[in-house]
Every structure is written in C-alpha cells, then in structure tokens.
Amino acid sequence: MSLPISSRPLMVVRLATSDVHEIGSTPQGTLTIFPVVGGTFEGERLRGRVLPGGGDWVTARGDGTFTLDLRVTLETDDGGLIHMTFTGVRDDANNYFRTMPRFETAAANYAFLNRLLAVGIGEIRSEGPVHNIEEIL
C-alpha cells in the first residue's frame, strides 16, 4: 500500500542578491553567503516583495553538491509579513536544485502557510535565483 503525493503551485519567488560573502573553507565545507537585497513573489493566493535583510547560506560539500539554508522576509501587497526559510540541495552535475520551504506568519489571511509543506524547484538565472514553489497537498 502506498499513498500518492500531489502538489499545486504556491508561488514563484525571484530573489535579488548582492555580492557574495566568501567565508571560505570551514570544517563544514566551503561557505558562501548570498545576501538577499530584494525580489518579488507571486502566486494565485499571495504576492508581494522580498524585503532586504535575508540571505542564503550555501555550503559546498565534498561530493560536489551544495546545501542551502535560506531565510528571508516576504511582505504581501496587503501588508502581511511572512517569515520564509528553506533548506535544500543543489547538484549542478545532475541539474538538481530542490528546496523545502517553510513559512511562519501571524497575518490571518496567510495562516494557511503555517499549515503546509512545500517543495521548491530552483533555477539560477542571470538576474538572480528563481524558486518555483509548490504546496504539497
């Protein structure tokens, strides 16, 4: 017996990043911090802008993959603040860039975000990283 998994689009997050901070080689790997200075997000149920002051902590591991650790604040077009975090994996050799976003908000209109799990499909574009986030139904 196995249960199906399905998903539906939640939003597309486009991040603007500034010059990276190369922390360099540490006992955990090679750490690079990508400051998030802005961006936008848009979906059927929410849209708005990414506030500056977040970032993605990216660690290059010994097997050629990167682990991601992001936190940003989203502000919806009606003034709700949403704390978004994700961890994930980027494996350029296999063109695999997937994340597991989580959300926390006190804005009543967006409380549904507190109750769902999501998966992001990432892509590096010239203008910055783009994350296609789907809600796990």
Add this chain to the structure above:
Amino acid sequence: MNTQLLMVMQVKVSTVLNIGAVPHGARRTAPLAGGTFEGPRLRGTILPDSSADWQLFRSDGVLEMDLRATLRTDDGALISMSSFGLRHGPSEIIAAIGRGETVDPSTYYFRTMLRFETAHPGYSFLNRLIAVASGDRRPEGPIYTIHEVL
C-alpha cells in the same frame, strides 16, 4: 513537481514521553521501537536506539514532527534520516487517531519532508535528493510513503 516512489516505511512507536506544556505548545517525544522500509532501491530496518520523533502540538492545532532515525539496509549500510512534518485535520479525526483508531489517511493532512545522509557508496544517491512523504497514522505507528522529488 515530479516524484517517484523511494520507499514505504513502517515505524513502530515506543511509549511516548509527554514533556508537557512548553512556551510554544505541548511537547512530547516518541522514541521509535524499530520498523522496516522497502523500496525499489533500498530496504532494511530502523534502528531503535537512535531514532525518535520530537513532536510539538502548536496552539493553532498543528502537530509539528521532527524525526530522526538511523536506517540499516539489508546489505549493512547505515543511513541517517531526518524528517520534518506537519499533521492536522478535523478535530473528530485527530481525536479518533488519539484514541488509537485507524482512520482513512485522506481525511487529514500528514506530510513530511526528508533528507538523508550516508557514507555508503551504494546509497550516495540519497545524499543528493530531497523527499516528501505522505503519512498514515496507525495505532502501532505511522506508515510513510516516501517519494523522491525529481
């Protein structure tokens, strides 16, 4: 989002330790007594001594589950698994689960996301993927259908 079946895991839960009311909800820890997993590319057992599910029942009625387990494959590889999940649903359904009844898993939300770590070359593909699971809470413990996110 495309997925493919990674494995079905049957978890046996040991006696739950009720930590009780903490500042952000009600906390309990569910040590795992063992279990099994089976999929096209791996199968084996859950090691009981290093596996548990740390649960927080939040004020909005959502149960957060933070599970860590050590898996041993049938050819001896050790795999560390971590899973973060959410469970919620209509109060009568959640109450029935609490009474130890078997309920239809499609009547509530029980999903987790997972990562794996292993040093065994035969299973290194697990280091490179994320997975999502649908859960089915049975009286003896949950059954997770775990899908690789492609």
